[in-house]
Amino acid sequence: MPFNAKSGKFNANINTVELGCGDKKIAIGGENVLPFYTFDAPVENAPKVGVEITDGILENEPECVKKYYEGCESIADMAKKAASLEGVDFLCFRLEGGDPNGADKSTEELIGMVKEVAEAVDLPLVIAGCKNAEKDAELLAKAAEVLDGKNAVLLAAKEENYKTVGAAAGLAYKQIVGAESAVDINLAKQLNVLLSQLGVSSTNVVMNVGTAAAGYGFEYVVSTMQRVKAAALSQNDNMLQMPIITPVASEVWGVKEAVASEADMPEWGDAEQRGIDMEVETAAAVLASGSNAVILKHPVSIATISKLVKELV
Amino acid sequence: MALKGLDIFKLSPKKNCKECGCPTCMAFSMKVAQGAMDISACPHFSPDALATLSAATAPPMKTLKVGTGDAELTLGGETVLERHEKTFVSKTRYAVAVCNCMDEAAIDARLAAVPNVDYERIGERMYVEMIYVNYSAEGKTDYVETVKKAAALGRTLVLGCTDVDTAKAALEVCKDSKPVLNGADASNYEAMNTLAKEAGVVLGVRGADLNELHTTVEKLEALGNKDLILDVGCASVKEAFANAVQIRRSAIKDGDRTFGYPSLVNAAALAKGDIHMQAALASLFTLKYGSIVVMEEMSYAQALPLYGLRQNVFTDPQKPMKVEPGIYPINGGDENSICLTTVDFALTYFVVSGELERSGVPCNLIISDAGGLSVLTSWAAGKFSASTIAKYFAEADIEGKIKCRKLVLPGKVAVLKGELEAKLPGWEIIVGPNEAVQLVKFLKDM
Ligand code: B12
Numbered sequence: 001m002p003f004n005a006k007s008g009k010f011n012a013n014i015n016t017v018e019l020g021c022g023d024k025k026i027a028i029g030g031e032n033v034l035p036f037y038t039f040d041a042p043v044e045n046a047p048k049v050g051v052e053i054t055d056g057i058l059e060n061e062p063e064c065v066k067k068y069y070e071g072c073e074s075i076a077d078m079a080k081k082a083a084s085l086e087g088v089d090f091l092c093f094r095l096e097g098g099d100p101n102g103a104d105k106s107t108e109e110l111i112g113m114v115k116e117v118a119e120a121v122d123l124p125l126v127i128a129g130c131k132n133a134e135k136d137a138e139l140l141a142k143a144a145e146v147l148d149g150k151n152a153v154l155l156a157a158k159e160e161n162y163k164t165v166g167a168a169a170g171l172a173y174k175q176i177v178g179a180e181s182a183v184d185i186n187l188a189k190q191l192n193v194l195l196s197q198l199g200v201s202s203t204n205v206v207m208n209v210g211t212a213a214a215g216y217g218f219e220y221v222v223s224t225m226q227r228v229k230a231a232a233l234s235q236n237d238n239m240l241q242m243p244i245i246t247p248v249a250s251e252v253w254g255v256k257e258a259v260a261s262e263a264d265m266p267e268w269g270d271a272e273q274r275g276i277d278m279e280v281e282t283a284a285a286v287l288a289s290g291s292n293a294v295i296l297k298h299p300v301s302i303a304t305i306s307k308l309v310k311e312l313v
Numbered sequence: 314m315a316l317k318g319l320d321i322f323k324l325s326p327k328k329n330c331k332e333c334g335c336p337t338c339m340a341f342s343m344k345v346a347q348g349a350m351d352i353s354a355c356p357h358f359s360p361d362a363l364a365t366l367s368a369a370t371a372p373p374m375k376t377l378k379v380g381t382g383d384a385e386l387t388l389g390g391e392t393v394l395e396r397h398e399k400t401f402v403s404k405t406r407y408a409v410a411v412c413n414c415m416d417e418a419a420i421d422a423r424l425a426a427v428p429n430v431d432y433e434r435i436g437e438r439m440y441v442e443m444i445y446v447n448y449s450a451e452g453k454t455d456y457v458e459t460v461k462k463a464a465a466l467g468r469t470l471v472l473g474c475t476d477v478d479t480a481k482a483a484l485e486v487c488k489d490s491k492p493v494l495n496g497a498d499a500s501n502y503e504a505m506n507t508l509a510k511e512a513g514v515v516l517g518v519r520g521a522d523l524n525e526l527h528t529t530v531e532k533l534e535a536l537g538n539k540d541l542i543l544d545v546g547c548a549s550v551k552e553a554f555a556n557a558v559q560i561r562r563s564a565i566k567d568g569d570r571t572f573g574y575p576s577l578v579n580a581a582a583l584a585k586g587d588i589h590m591q592a593a594l595a596s597l598f599t600l601k602y603g604s605i606v607v608m609e610e611m612s613y614a615q616a617l618p619l620y621g622l623r624q625n626v627f628t629d630p631q632k633p634m635k636v637e638p639g640i641y642p643i644n645g646g647d648e649n650s651i652c653l654t655t656v657d658f659a660l661t662y663f664v665v666s667g668e669l670e671r672s673g674v675p676c677n678l679i680i681s682d683a684g685g686l687s688v689l690t691s692w693a694a695g696k697f698s699a700s701t702i703a704k705y706f707a708e709a710d711i712e713g714k715i716k717c718r719k720l721v722l723p724g725k726v727a728v729l730k731g732e733l734e735a736k737l738p739g740w741e742i743i744v745g746p747n748e749a750v751q752l753v754k755f756l757k758d759m
């Protein structure tokens with residue numbers, strides 16, 4: 001007997017969210033099937049791949065990434081170079097230096113850089129904060145303002161600062177609010193509910209449901225994403241139907257497997273290859289679990305994951 | 314698949330003789346359905362009824378053993394599609410491929426590299442468990458010789474060979490180590506089945522598409538073979554993924570036993586020469602239903618995240634991985650050695666103790682009960698705070714056991730410094746680096 005294939009198509013969809021504007025505009029989400037299940041129904045929008053740069057320009061880049069940006073002196077140079085990499089759909093600018101416990105750069109300085117980036121490239125933009133909720137409220141609200149009309153993602157609004165970030169990004173300037181929660185389906189949902197109560201339209205929200213590097217508590221990441229997709233699609237839970245965007249680079253380029261030098265770990269071999277595979281394998285795993293977009297750093301990882309997505313969709 | 318009481322009752326003897334200890338056959342059937350009693354408690358079920366019942370209650374996916382001795386591996390036996398539903402039981406196994414289409418030097422070099430990756434991570438040995446020996450009719454090298462060389466590594470073999478005579482010759486030299494013979498298709502399944510049965514090995518089956526695969530598996534089952542592995546094919550990444558998912562889903566969710574077998578994904582063939590794409594595919598198919606994933610090579614770069622991912626995904630979601638609270642002396646640390654503190658999450662302990670060992674500096678790692686959570690998770694949950702640390706120091710009488718009064722905190726909880734100084738008078742509280750990997754330099758510079 002031939003195989004009797006049963007369709008796993010759902011009656012509900014993930015929201016379609018458009019990012020950016022003009023020719024380079026992209027859309028994520030929209031599917032009514034599990035990740036890459038094109039045999040159940042066509043996947044509306046293929047997952048997208050973003051490249052991350054930071055306000056440190058080259059300073060905070062992993063050693064092996066620096067060579068790709070050789071000659072870049074300003075954030076605008078860096079943004080242009082990043083945007084030209086093969087497979088890049090959008091650009092993420094992380095305001096790492098804003099952290100009061102780190103470089104503690106001023107909001108003015110960082111927002112100046114946001115403007116430079118926005119002028120340098122026409123790709124959709126994601127502006128990521130410094131992880132300090134209080135400073136991010138200020139930074140992201142201001143970034144939403146200066147990027148008026150760009151349809152950018154502000155990453156992220158958290159439980160502690162969603163009112164400020166949500167009001168500026170989602171209400172005043174109609175940007176996309178990135179809603180960040182800590183690897184827990186209930187927390188993800190709760191934050192979406194709070195944002196919607198604030199008046200932010202659910203089609204203006206994308207979620208970062210939390211992530212980790214492969215091997216570092218990653219099972220919770222897989223389960224959270226899978227459970228979110230299951231609730232969104234099979235139970236039509238419209239407070240979990242926002243597409244998921246996952247910053248992979250900021251997790252993987254800190255773990256030992258990716259950063260320890262070959263001198264320190266001779267048997268592990270070339271450090272660059274380790275960084276690439278850590279990034280590639282983590283990205284493939286979050287995509288397989290339900291992410292609609294990933295943010296990466298190494299050009300080879302970006303090209304590889306972009307190719308993987310094209311082959312799968 | 315769970316049977317309902319009523320389904321069992323329909324097959325029951327309906328004598329109500331009470332020999333099983335239940336007042337009626339109906340009551341007995343309900344108990345069996347709940348798992349409270351075993352069907353064997355009734356002596357009157359007909360053999361036909363028992364056969365129907367055992368078929369209906371058989372697990373949805375076959376569990377197979379391949380390899381022998383230390384190299385024996387368990388494949389399949391899954392009952393759920395996502396890990397949070399229950400637990401995945403048989404982890405994905407990784408194979409490195411050689412082919413007789415390669416020249417001898419290349420084969421030797423690839424086989425020689427296999428043992429390089431071999432390490433322990435949180436109590437689990439991480440290494441290449443299988444070797445895939447591919448047969449090509451245009452081979453430059455003798456296939457059987459290649460099989461012999463591969464067998465010498467002591468890993469479980471997969472013979473990727475659809476040529477019956479060659480497969481037979483290869484099995485002659487390795488069948489005792491219980492390899493997988495991945496060679497049956499619609500045209501040769503009868504002969505391959507005979508070979509596999511004679512040699513007592515598991516048979517891999519492939520098909521031009523899922524229909525052909527399904528039909529061939531049914532024919533093999535009709536010949537009495539249920540020791541099968543399903544090759545998802547290598548026409549394209551998209552098709553291989555579609556096949557892997559549909560095979561597993563139809564078995565687990567739709568009860569299609571014909572597809573209730575472990576799978577094999579040949580990433581080496583799907584992304585020839587592209588090692589990073591193979592890394593991506595290995596990760597994808599670890600999550601989505603590859604029982605065996607074949608790669609061209611396994612470098613540390615590919616292995617470190619992959620085995621970590623697999624270890625994460627195949628853990629039991631119901632049991633946290635914890636270590637016992639206590640003082641863990643490292644590098645011969647004694648009462649005068651510097652102290653560091655962290656949480657009782659097994660992963661954290663493994664990572665931190667590994668780095669401390671690497672530093673060569675004698676020290677004491679003090680672990681308190683933090684609910685088995687990571688540093689930031691337990692801190693955010695209130696289970697790793699100045700109070701919990703100070704309380705543990707008192708309970709475990711750390712001050713009575715250790716004379717040194719220097720304590721290094723994980724950098725991620727630098728905020729605890731002030732409060733901890735207040736709670737542990739006499740101690741110098743030092744904020745350590747954020748990542749354990751920085752500990753070696755940090756300790757040496759101190
Ligand atoms: C998996 C995970 C969980 C799992 C827990 C798994 C576990 N056993 O810990 C679950 C889903 C249960 C969970 C729950 C929560 N989580 Co959580 N979780 C994570 C996640 C994704 C990974 C954690 C992990 O395993 N790390 C790996 C281990 C090895 O890291 P580590 O212990 O920190 O160790 C490293 C360093 O600290 C250092 N180190 C360790 N010890 C020492 C010692 C010394 C001396 C030194 C120098 C260094 C050092 O070395 C290690 C490697 O470099 C992180 C996000 C992330 N990517 O990190 C969030 C994260 C930690 N969680 C977070 C939160 C808020 C929570 C919750 C409180 C959410 C909630 N409100 O319910 C709950 C609390 C749990 C509870 N109530 O019981 C936040 C914490 C935010 C903050 N900065 O405070 C994070 C950062 C996510 C986020 N971005 O919001 N979580």
Ligand code: SF4
Pocket residue numbers: 325326327328329330331332333334335336337338339341342354355356357358
């Ligand atoms: S022993 Fe069998 S036949 Fe007798 S009552 Fe029990 S189930 Fe019915």
